[in-house]
Amino acid sequence: MHLRVGIAGVRYALRRGAKVQGRAFANVAGLTLKTPRAPLVAVSATTNVVRGRNFHTRPPSQKNVPFLLADIGEGITECELIQWFVKEGDQVEQFAKICEVQSDKAAVEITSRYDGVIKKLHYAAGDVARVGAPLVDIETDEVPDGSTEPSPSMAAAPAEAVLPSAAAAREGDKKLPTGSEGGYLLATPAVRRIAREHNVDLVKIAGTGPNGRVLKGDILAFVSGTGTTAASVPSQPAAPATQKKPSPVIVTAEDRIVPLGPIQKAMFKSMTRSLQIPHFGFSDEIILNAASAYRSSINHYLKNAPSGQYPIKKISYMPIFMKALSMALRQYPILNACLINAEDASKAQLQYRGAHNIGIAMDTPQGLIVPNVKNVEQKSIIDIAVDLERLKEAGKRNAISPADLKDGTITLSNVGNIGGTVLHPVLVSSEVCIGAIGKVQRLPRYETVHDAETGKKREIIVPKEILNVSFNADHRVIDGATVARFVQLWKRYLEEPATLAAELR
Amino acid sequence: MHWYSRFSRKLVQQHRHPALTVLRQKCAVSYLSTVATLPSAGKVECYISKETDPWINLAFEEWLFRKSNSARYILYLWRNQTCVVIGRNQNPWKECHLKLMQDDGVPLVRRRSGGGAVYHDIGNSNYTIFMPRDEFDRRTNAQLVCRGLHQLDIPASVNERHDLVIGDKKVSGSAYKLVNARAYHHGTMLIDADLTALGRYLRPPPKNLVGKGVESVRSNVTRLREHSFTVDHLSFCEAVAGEFYRTHGVPWREPVELTVDHMKANPKVRDYYDEIRTWEWIYGQTPDFAHRLERSFRWADADILMNVHRGMITEANVSLKSERHIAVASRLSECLQGTRYSEDGIREAFGMLKEDLILGTRDLEELEELQEWLEISL
Numbered sequence: 001m002h003l004r005v006g007i008a009g010v011r012y013a014l015r016r017g018a019k020v021q022g023r024a025f026a027n028v029a030g031l032t033l034k035t036p037r038a039p040l041v042a043v044s045a046t047t048n049v050v051r052g053r054n055f056h057t058r059p060p061s062q063k064n065v066p067f068l069l070a071d072i073g074e075g076i077t078e079c080e081l082i083q084w085f086v087k088e089g090d091q092v093e094q095f096a097k098i099c100e101v102q103s104d105k106a107a108v109e110i111t112s113r114y115d116g117v118i119k120k121l122h123y124a125a126g127d128v129a130r131v132g133a134p135l136v137d138i139e140t141d142e143v144p145d146g147s148t149e150p151s152p153s154m155a156a157a158p159a160e161a162v163l164p165s166a167a168a169a170r171e172g173d174k175k176l177p178t179g180s181e182g183g184y185l186l187a188t189p190a191v192r193r194i195a196r197e198h199n200v201d202l203v204k205i206a207g208t209g210p211n212g213r214v215l216k217g218d219i220l221a222f223v224s225g226t227g228t229t230a231a232s233v234p235s236q237p238a239a240p241a242t243q244k245k246p247s248p249v250i251v252t253a254e255d256r257i258v259p260l261g262p263i264q265k266a267m268f269k270s271m272t273r274s275l276q277i278p279h280f281g282f283s284d285e286i287i288l289n290a291a292s293a294y295r296s297s298i299n300h301y302l303k304n305a306p307s308g309q310y311p312i313k314k315i316s317y318m319p320i321f322m323k324a325l326s327m328a329l330r331q332y333p334i335l336n337a338c339l340i341n342a343e344d345a346s347k348a349q350l351q352y353r354g355a356h357n358i359g360i361a362m363d364t365p366q367g368l369i370v371p372n373v374k375n376v377e378q379k380s381i382i383d384i385a386v387d388l389e390r391l392k393e394a395g396k397r398n399a400i401s402p403a404d405l406k407d408g409t410i411t412l413s414n415v416g417n418i419g420g421t422v423l424h425p426v427l428v429s430s431e432v433c434i435g436a437i438g439k440v441q442r443l444p445r446y447e448t449v450h451d452a453e454t455g456k457k458r459e460i461i462v463p464k465e466i467l468n469v470s471f472n473a474d475h476r477v478i479d480g481a482t483v484a485r486f487v488q489l490w491k492r493y494l495e496e497p498a499t500l501a502a503e504l505r
Numbered sequence: 506m507h508w509y510s511r512f513s514r515k516l517v518q519q520h521r522h523p524a525l526t527v528l529r530q531k532c533a534v535s536y537l538s539t540v541a542t543l544p545s546a547g548k549v550e551c552y553i554s555k556e557t558d559p560w561i562n563l564a565f566e567e568w569l570f571r572k573s574n575s576a577r578y579i580l581y582l583w584r585n586q587t588c589v590v591i592g593r594n595q596n597p598w599k600e601c602h603l604k605l606m607q608d609d610g611v612p613l614v615r616r617r618s619g620g621g622a623v624y625h626d627i628g629n630s631n632y633t634i635f636m637p638r639d640e641f642d643r644r645t646n647a648q649l650v651c652r653g654l655h656q657l658d659i660p661a662s663v664n665e666r667h668d669l670v671i672g673d674k675k676v677s678g679s680a681y682k683l684v685n686a687r688a689y690h691h692g693t694m695l696i697d698a699d700l701t702a703l704g705r706y707l708r709p710p711p712k713n714l715v716g717k718g719v720e721s722v723r724s725n726v727t728r729l730r731e732h733s734f735t736v737d738h739l740s741f742c743e744a745v746a747g748e749f750y751r752t753h754g755v756p757w758r759e760p761v762e763l764t765v766d767h768m769k770a771n772p773k774v775r776d777y778y779d780e781i782r783t784w785e786w787i788y789g790q791t792p793d794f795a796h797r798l799e800r801s802f803r804w805a806d807a808d809i810l811m812n813v814h815r816g817m818i819t820e821a822n823v824s825l826k827s828e829r830h831i832a833v834a835s836r837l838s839e840c841l842q843g844t845r846y847s848e849d850g851i852r853e854a855f856g857m858l859k860e861d862l863i864l865g866t867r868d869l870e871e872l873e874e875l876q877e878w879l880e881i882s883l
Contacts, residue, residue, distance in 0.1 A: 072683065080717065082594050082792070095685055102594045102719060105620040106681040126717045126792050 062141055064119055066134035072108050078130045079103035081123045090118045094188040111113055115190045116140030187214040198223050211436050263367035273429045280475035282483045283422050286491050288465040294497040312389050319384040324493035326356045326376040327503055332486040336409045337431040339477055360406035371400050372408035421468040438468035549753045551746045551760035554583040559614045564778035565763050566633050570689055579635040580749045582742045584881040588612045589706050593621040596718045596791050602709045615787050618765050620680030621721030624706055628697030630738045632745055636688050642686035649752055653745040659732050671708040674727035695728045716794020789816040798882050805830055813846045836861055848880045
């Protein structure tokens with residue numbers, strides 16, 4: 001069949017595989033038209049090019065899509081094809097049975113992913129089919145050029161525009177949750193798309209497919225019955241636009257939707273995990289006067305030390321707290337343990353860890369991170385202070401290395417810099433104990449003194465530096481009494497630093 | 506009623522409160538009156554079949570598989586009278602001793618899932634677990650049944666082929682079927698089965714048969730009876746159902762009893778039943794194979810090669826290595842082509858042969874011998 005078409009039509013036809021005769025070829029190559037005659041385009045029956053001029057509801061462009069044998073799990077790479085339910089030339093619908101395959105103990109029915117016509121069966125019954133290799137070729141109109149009739153004059157533009165949006169529509173189709181297949185499958189995704197294009201409400205159509213499913217033919221019959229076919233075609237240019245995914249909702253000025261940052265995402269995951277652990281909380285007050293004096297004397301010593309002997313000039317309370325914690329852990333090693341295989345009570349085990357890698361919660365501009373100081377049990381208070389200083393500097397520069405963040409065994413969180421008295425810290429999921437230190441307050445407390453004059457005991461009010469601490473432990477493996485005794489021991493080390501020194505090794 | 510009274514007795518032991526027992530008995534009465542229709546289901550259901558006909562039970566299984574939508578978890582418990590069940594894609598001539606089964610009246614059944622050949626009798630219980638396709642996992646349900654066995658004090662475990670074993674001996678085999686949105690895992694459980702019969706029927710005579718299809722993997726077997734004096738079909742069902750309900754976090758509910766009344770009330774069950782009883786399903790679904798038979802008679806050396814497709818002989822090559830029998834051999838090859846690969850088919854082929862050729866008494870006797878041997882050796 002020979003037909004005369006315009007230049008754009010020629011280009012369109014060539015894309016579809018038609019042959020262009022002699023003289024016209026020069027035109028297509030981009031040279032100017034010598035004679036005003038339009039080129040002849042030879043159209044064979046299969047290209048279906050010019051039929052696009054008519055308002056034909058069947059899409060003119062078909063594509064042979066190889067349907068691959070999907071992974072059926074269990075690491076199986078090939079299986080035997082037991083029987084075909086279709087032959088070449090059969091029309092299939094999405095979710096119709098195509099064949100049955102078998103691998104050792106599992107018989108699997110494979111259903112079609114597309115609507116279309118079976119073009120080629122790649123195996124015979126009894127052959128061994130490879131997973132990932134094509135199983136059948138299906139000629140389907142759904143895949144790349146999914147729109148209905150493009151008229152030749154604007155064929156090129158819509159074809160390009162349709163490709164990305166059809167791909168997006170295909171993505172949307174594939175993401176259809178399997179829940180819809182089970183209960184109320186009125187129509188397959190392909191049919192739904194056609195309904196969308198024709199602006200037809202699926203509920204209005206009586207389905208003639210299995211289980212009352214609405215088929216493509218039902219929609220087309222419905223559409224032609226109400227004569228909306230002609231009206232839908234001029235809206236063709238708009239159709240590709242409607243196939244695109246909806247743009248994100250623009251919210252009003254008051255609300256703002258912000259995606260989670262990377263540290264927030266990590267926090268989300270780890271807190272979800274951690275709060276599945278049953279927490280036991282224990283809070284207490286520590287009278288810091290002695291520790292305060294202890295710290296002052298250390299700082300005085302550091303200030304007057306010959307320069308270069310120590311890399312730091314003063315320390316905060318944290319190194320003292322950490323060293324005291326490590327000493328207390330020697331008496332209560334269970335608080336430095338880790339629970340493994342925790343999903344099953346019969347398989348769970350406690351791993352006692354020798355190193356005391358005490359984590360320090362740090363507040364950086366990016367959020368909360370918890371680097372740890374390694375082997376506190378082997379370090380002196382000044383060594384710990386030096387490490388802490390290094391971590392703080394690195395934290396300010398966002399240069400904390402992964403090695404610092406790994407292998408923590410217990411955590412101390414000092415949110416008291418900011419404030420707070422009674423706290424409820426959340427366990428790190430690989431640990432069983434966490435302590436949080438609130439702020440230091442100067443508060444009045446009673447003290448009993450021996451009155452020299454009267455020889456009697458008398459109570460007076462004295463100001464004390466009071467520090468509130470809260471410890472949380474994994475109540476699956478640690479009971480309250482252990483935590484209480486551990487904290488009392490730690491408190492004693494801090495309130496009587498001489499005992500800290502007495503246990504030095 | 507007998508089955509139910511066992512259940513209620515167990516419940517009495519569990520819940521001694523008399524009011525509760527009365528309540529359960531009341532429920533039993535009202536429940537039995539609605540036996541023909543299935544109650545509207547929640548997400549987790551349990552069915553137990555009162556029938557022992559293997560085809561009815563398989564029809565129930567297919568019905569439960571196809572009728573429910575994806576979101577349900579269903580447990581189905583059943584047991585069959587003596588039979589041999591082969592997998593979807595197996596060759597019965599290679600997997601079991603058909604002659605012996607025929608003589609003893611043991612039927613052959615082909616199921617719809619994959620896997621190997623198993624022997625069923627009233628001492629073997631079966632379980633099927635239906636689940637959504639994306640929850641399918643070979644190990645999970647095997648472990649569920651294993652936990653059920655632990656409740657019965659039986660030290661079972663799951664091996665790397667996802668079979669249940671006690672020590673190194675198999676007590677249960679599994680097979681699976683997956684379709685678009687659903688999948689099932691079913692398995693056997695040797696409680697009290699006759700192991701000598703199992704060995705006899707599942708050991709075919711040696712033959713030179715080469716074909717596609719799945720071969721059974723033979724293992725040493727043992728029975729639950731060797732490890733417990735009190736286990737039986739009902740206690741096994743109760744343990745597995747209890748574990749099933751517990752795993753899915755729902756309280757115990759009486760399993761629904763399936764009887765032949767359900768088959769009458771639901772025509773689909775009847776369709777599934779009819780389909781799996783046909784020769785085309787049981788024998789015709791055998792994947793292609795070739796069988797070579799050789800025997801020396803005193804009058805000739807027979808060498809017959811048959812290619813079989815869907816249970817029908819598509820090509821036969823009969824060679825009798827005897828001048829006198831050339832005509833017979835070639836005519837027999839033609840007659841065998843297109844007949845069923847079965848005793849009936851052989852008889853038919855020989856009948857055709859005797860009509861076509863004019864044969865003397867000696868020839869007829871020799872043909873009889875050949876026919877008898879062929880029929881036995883299939």
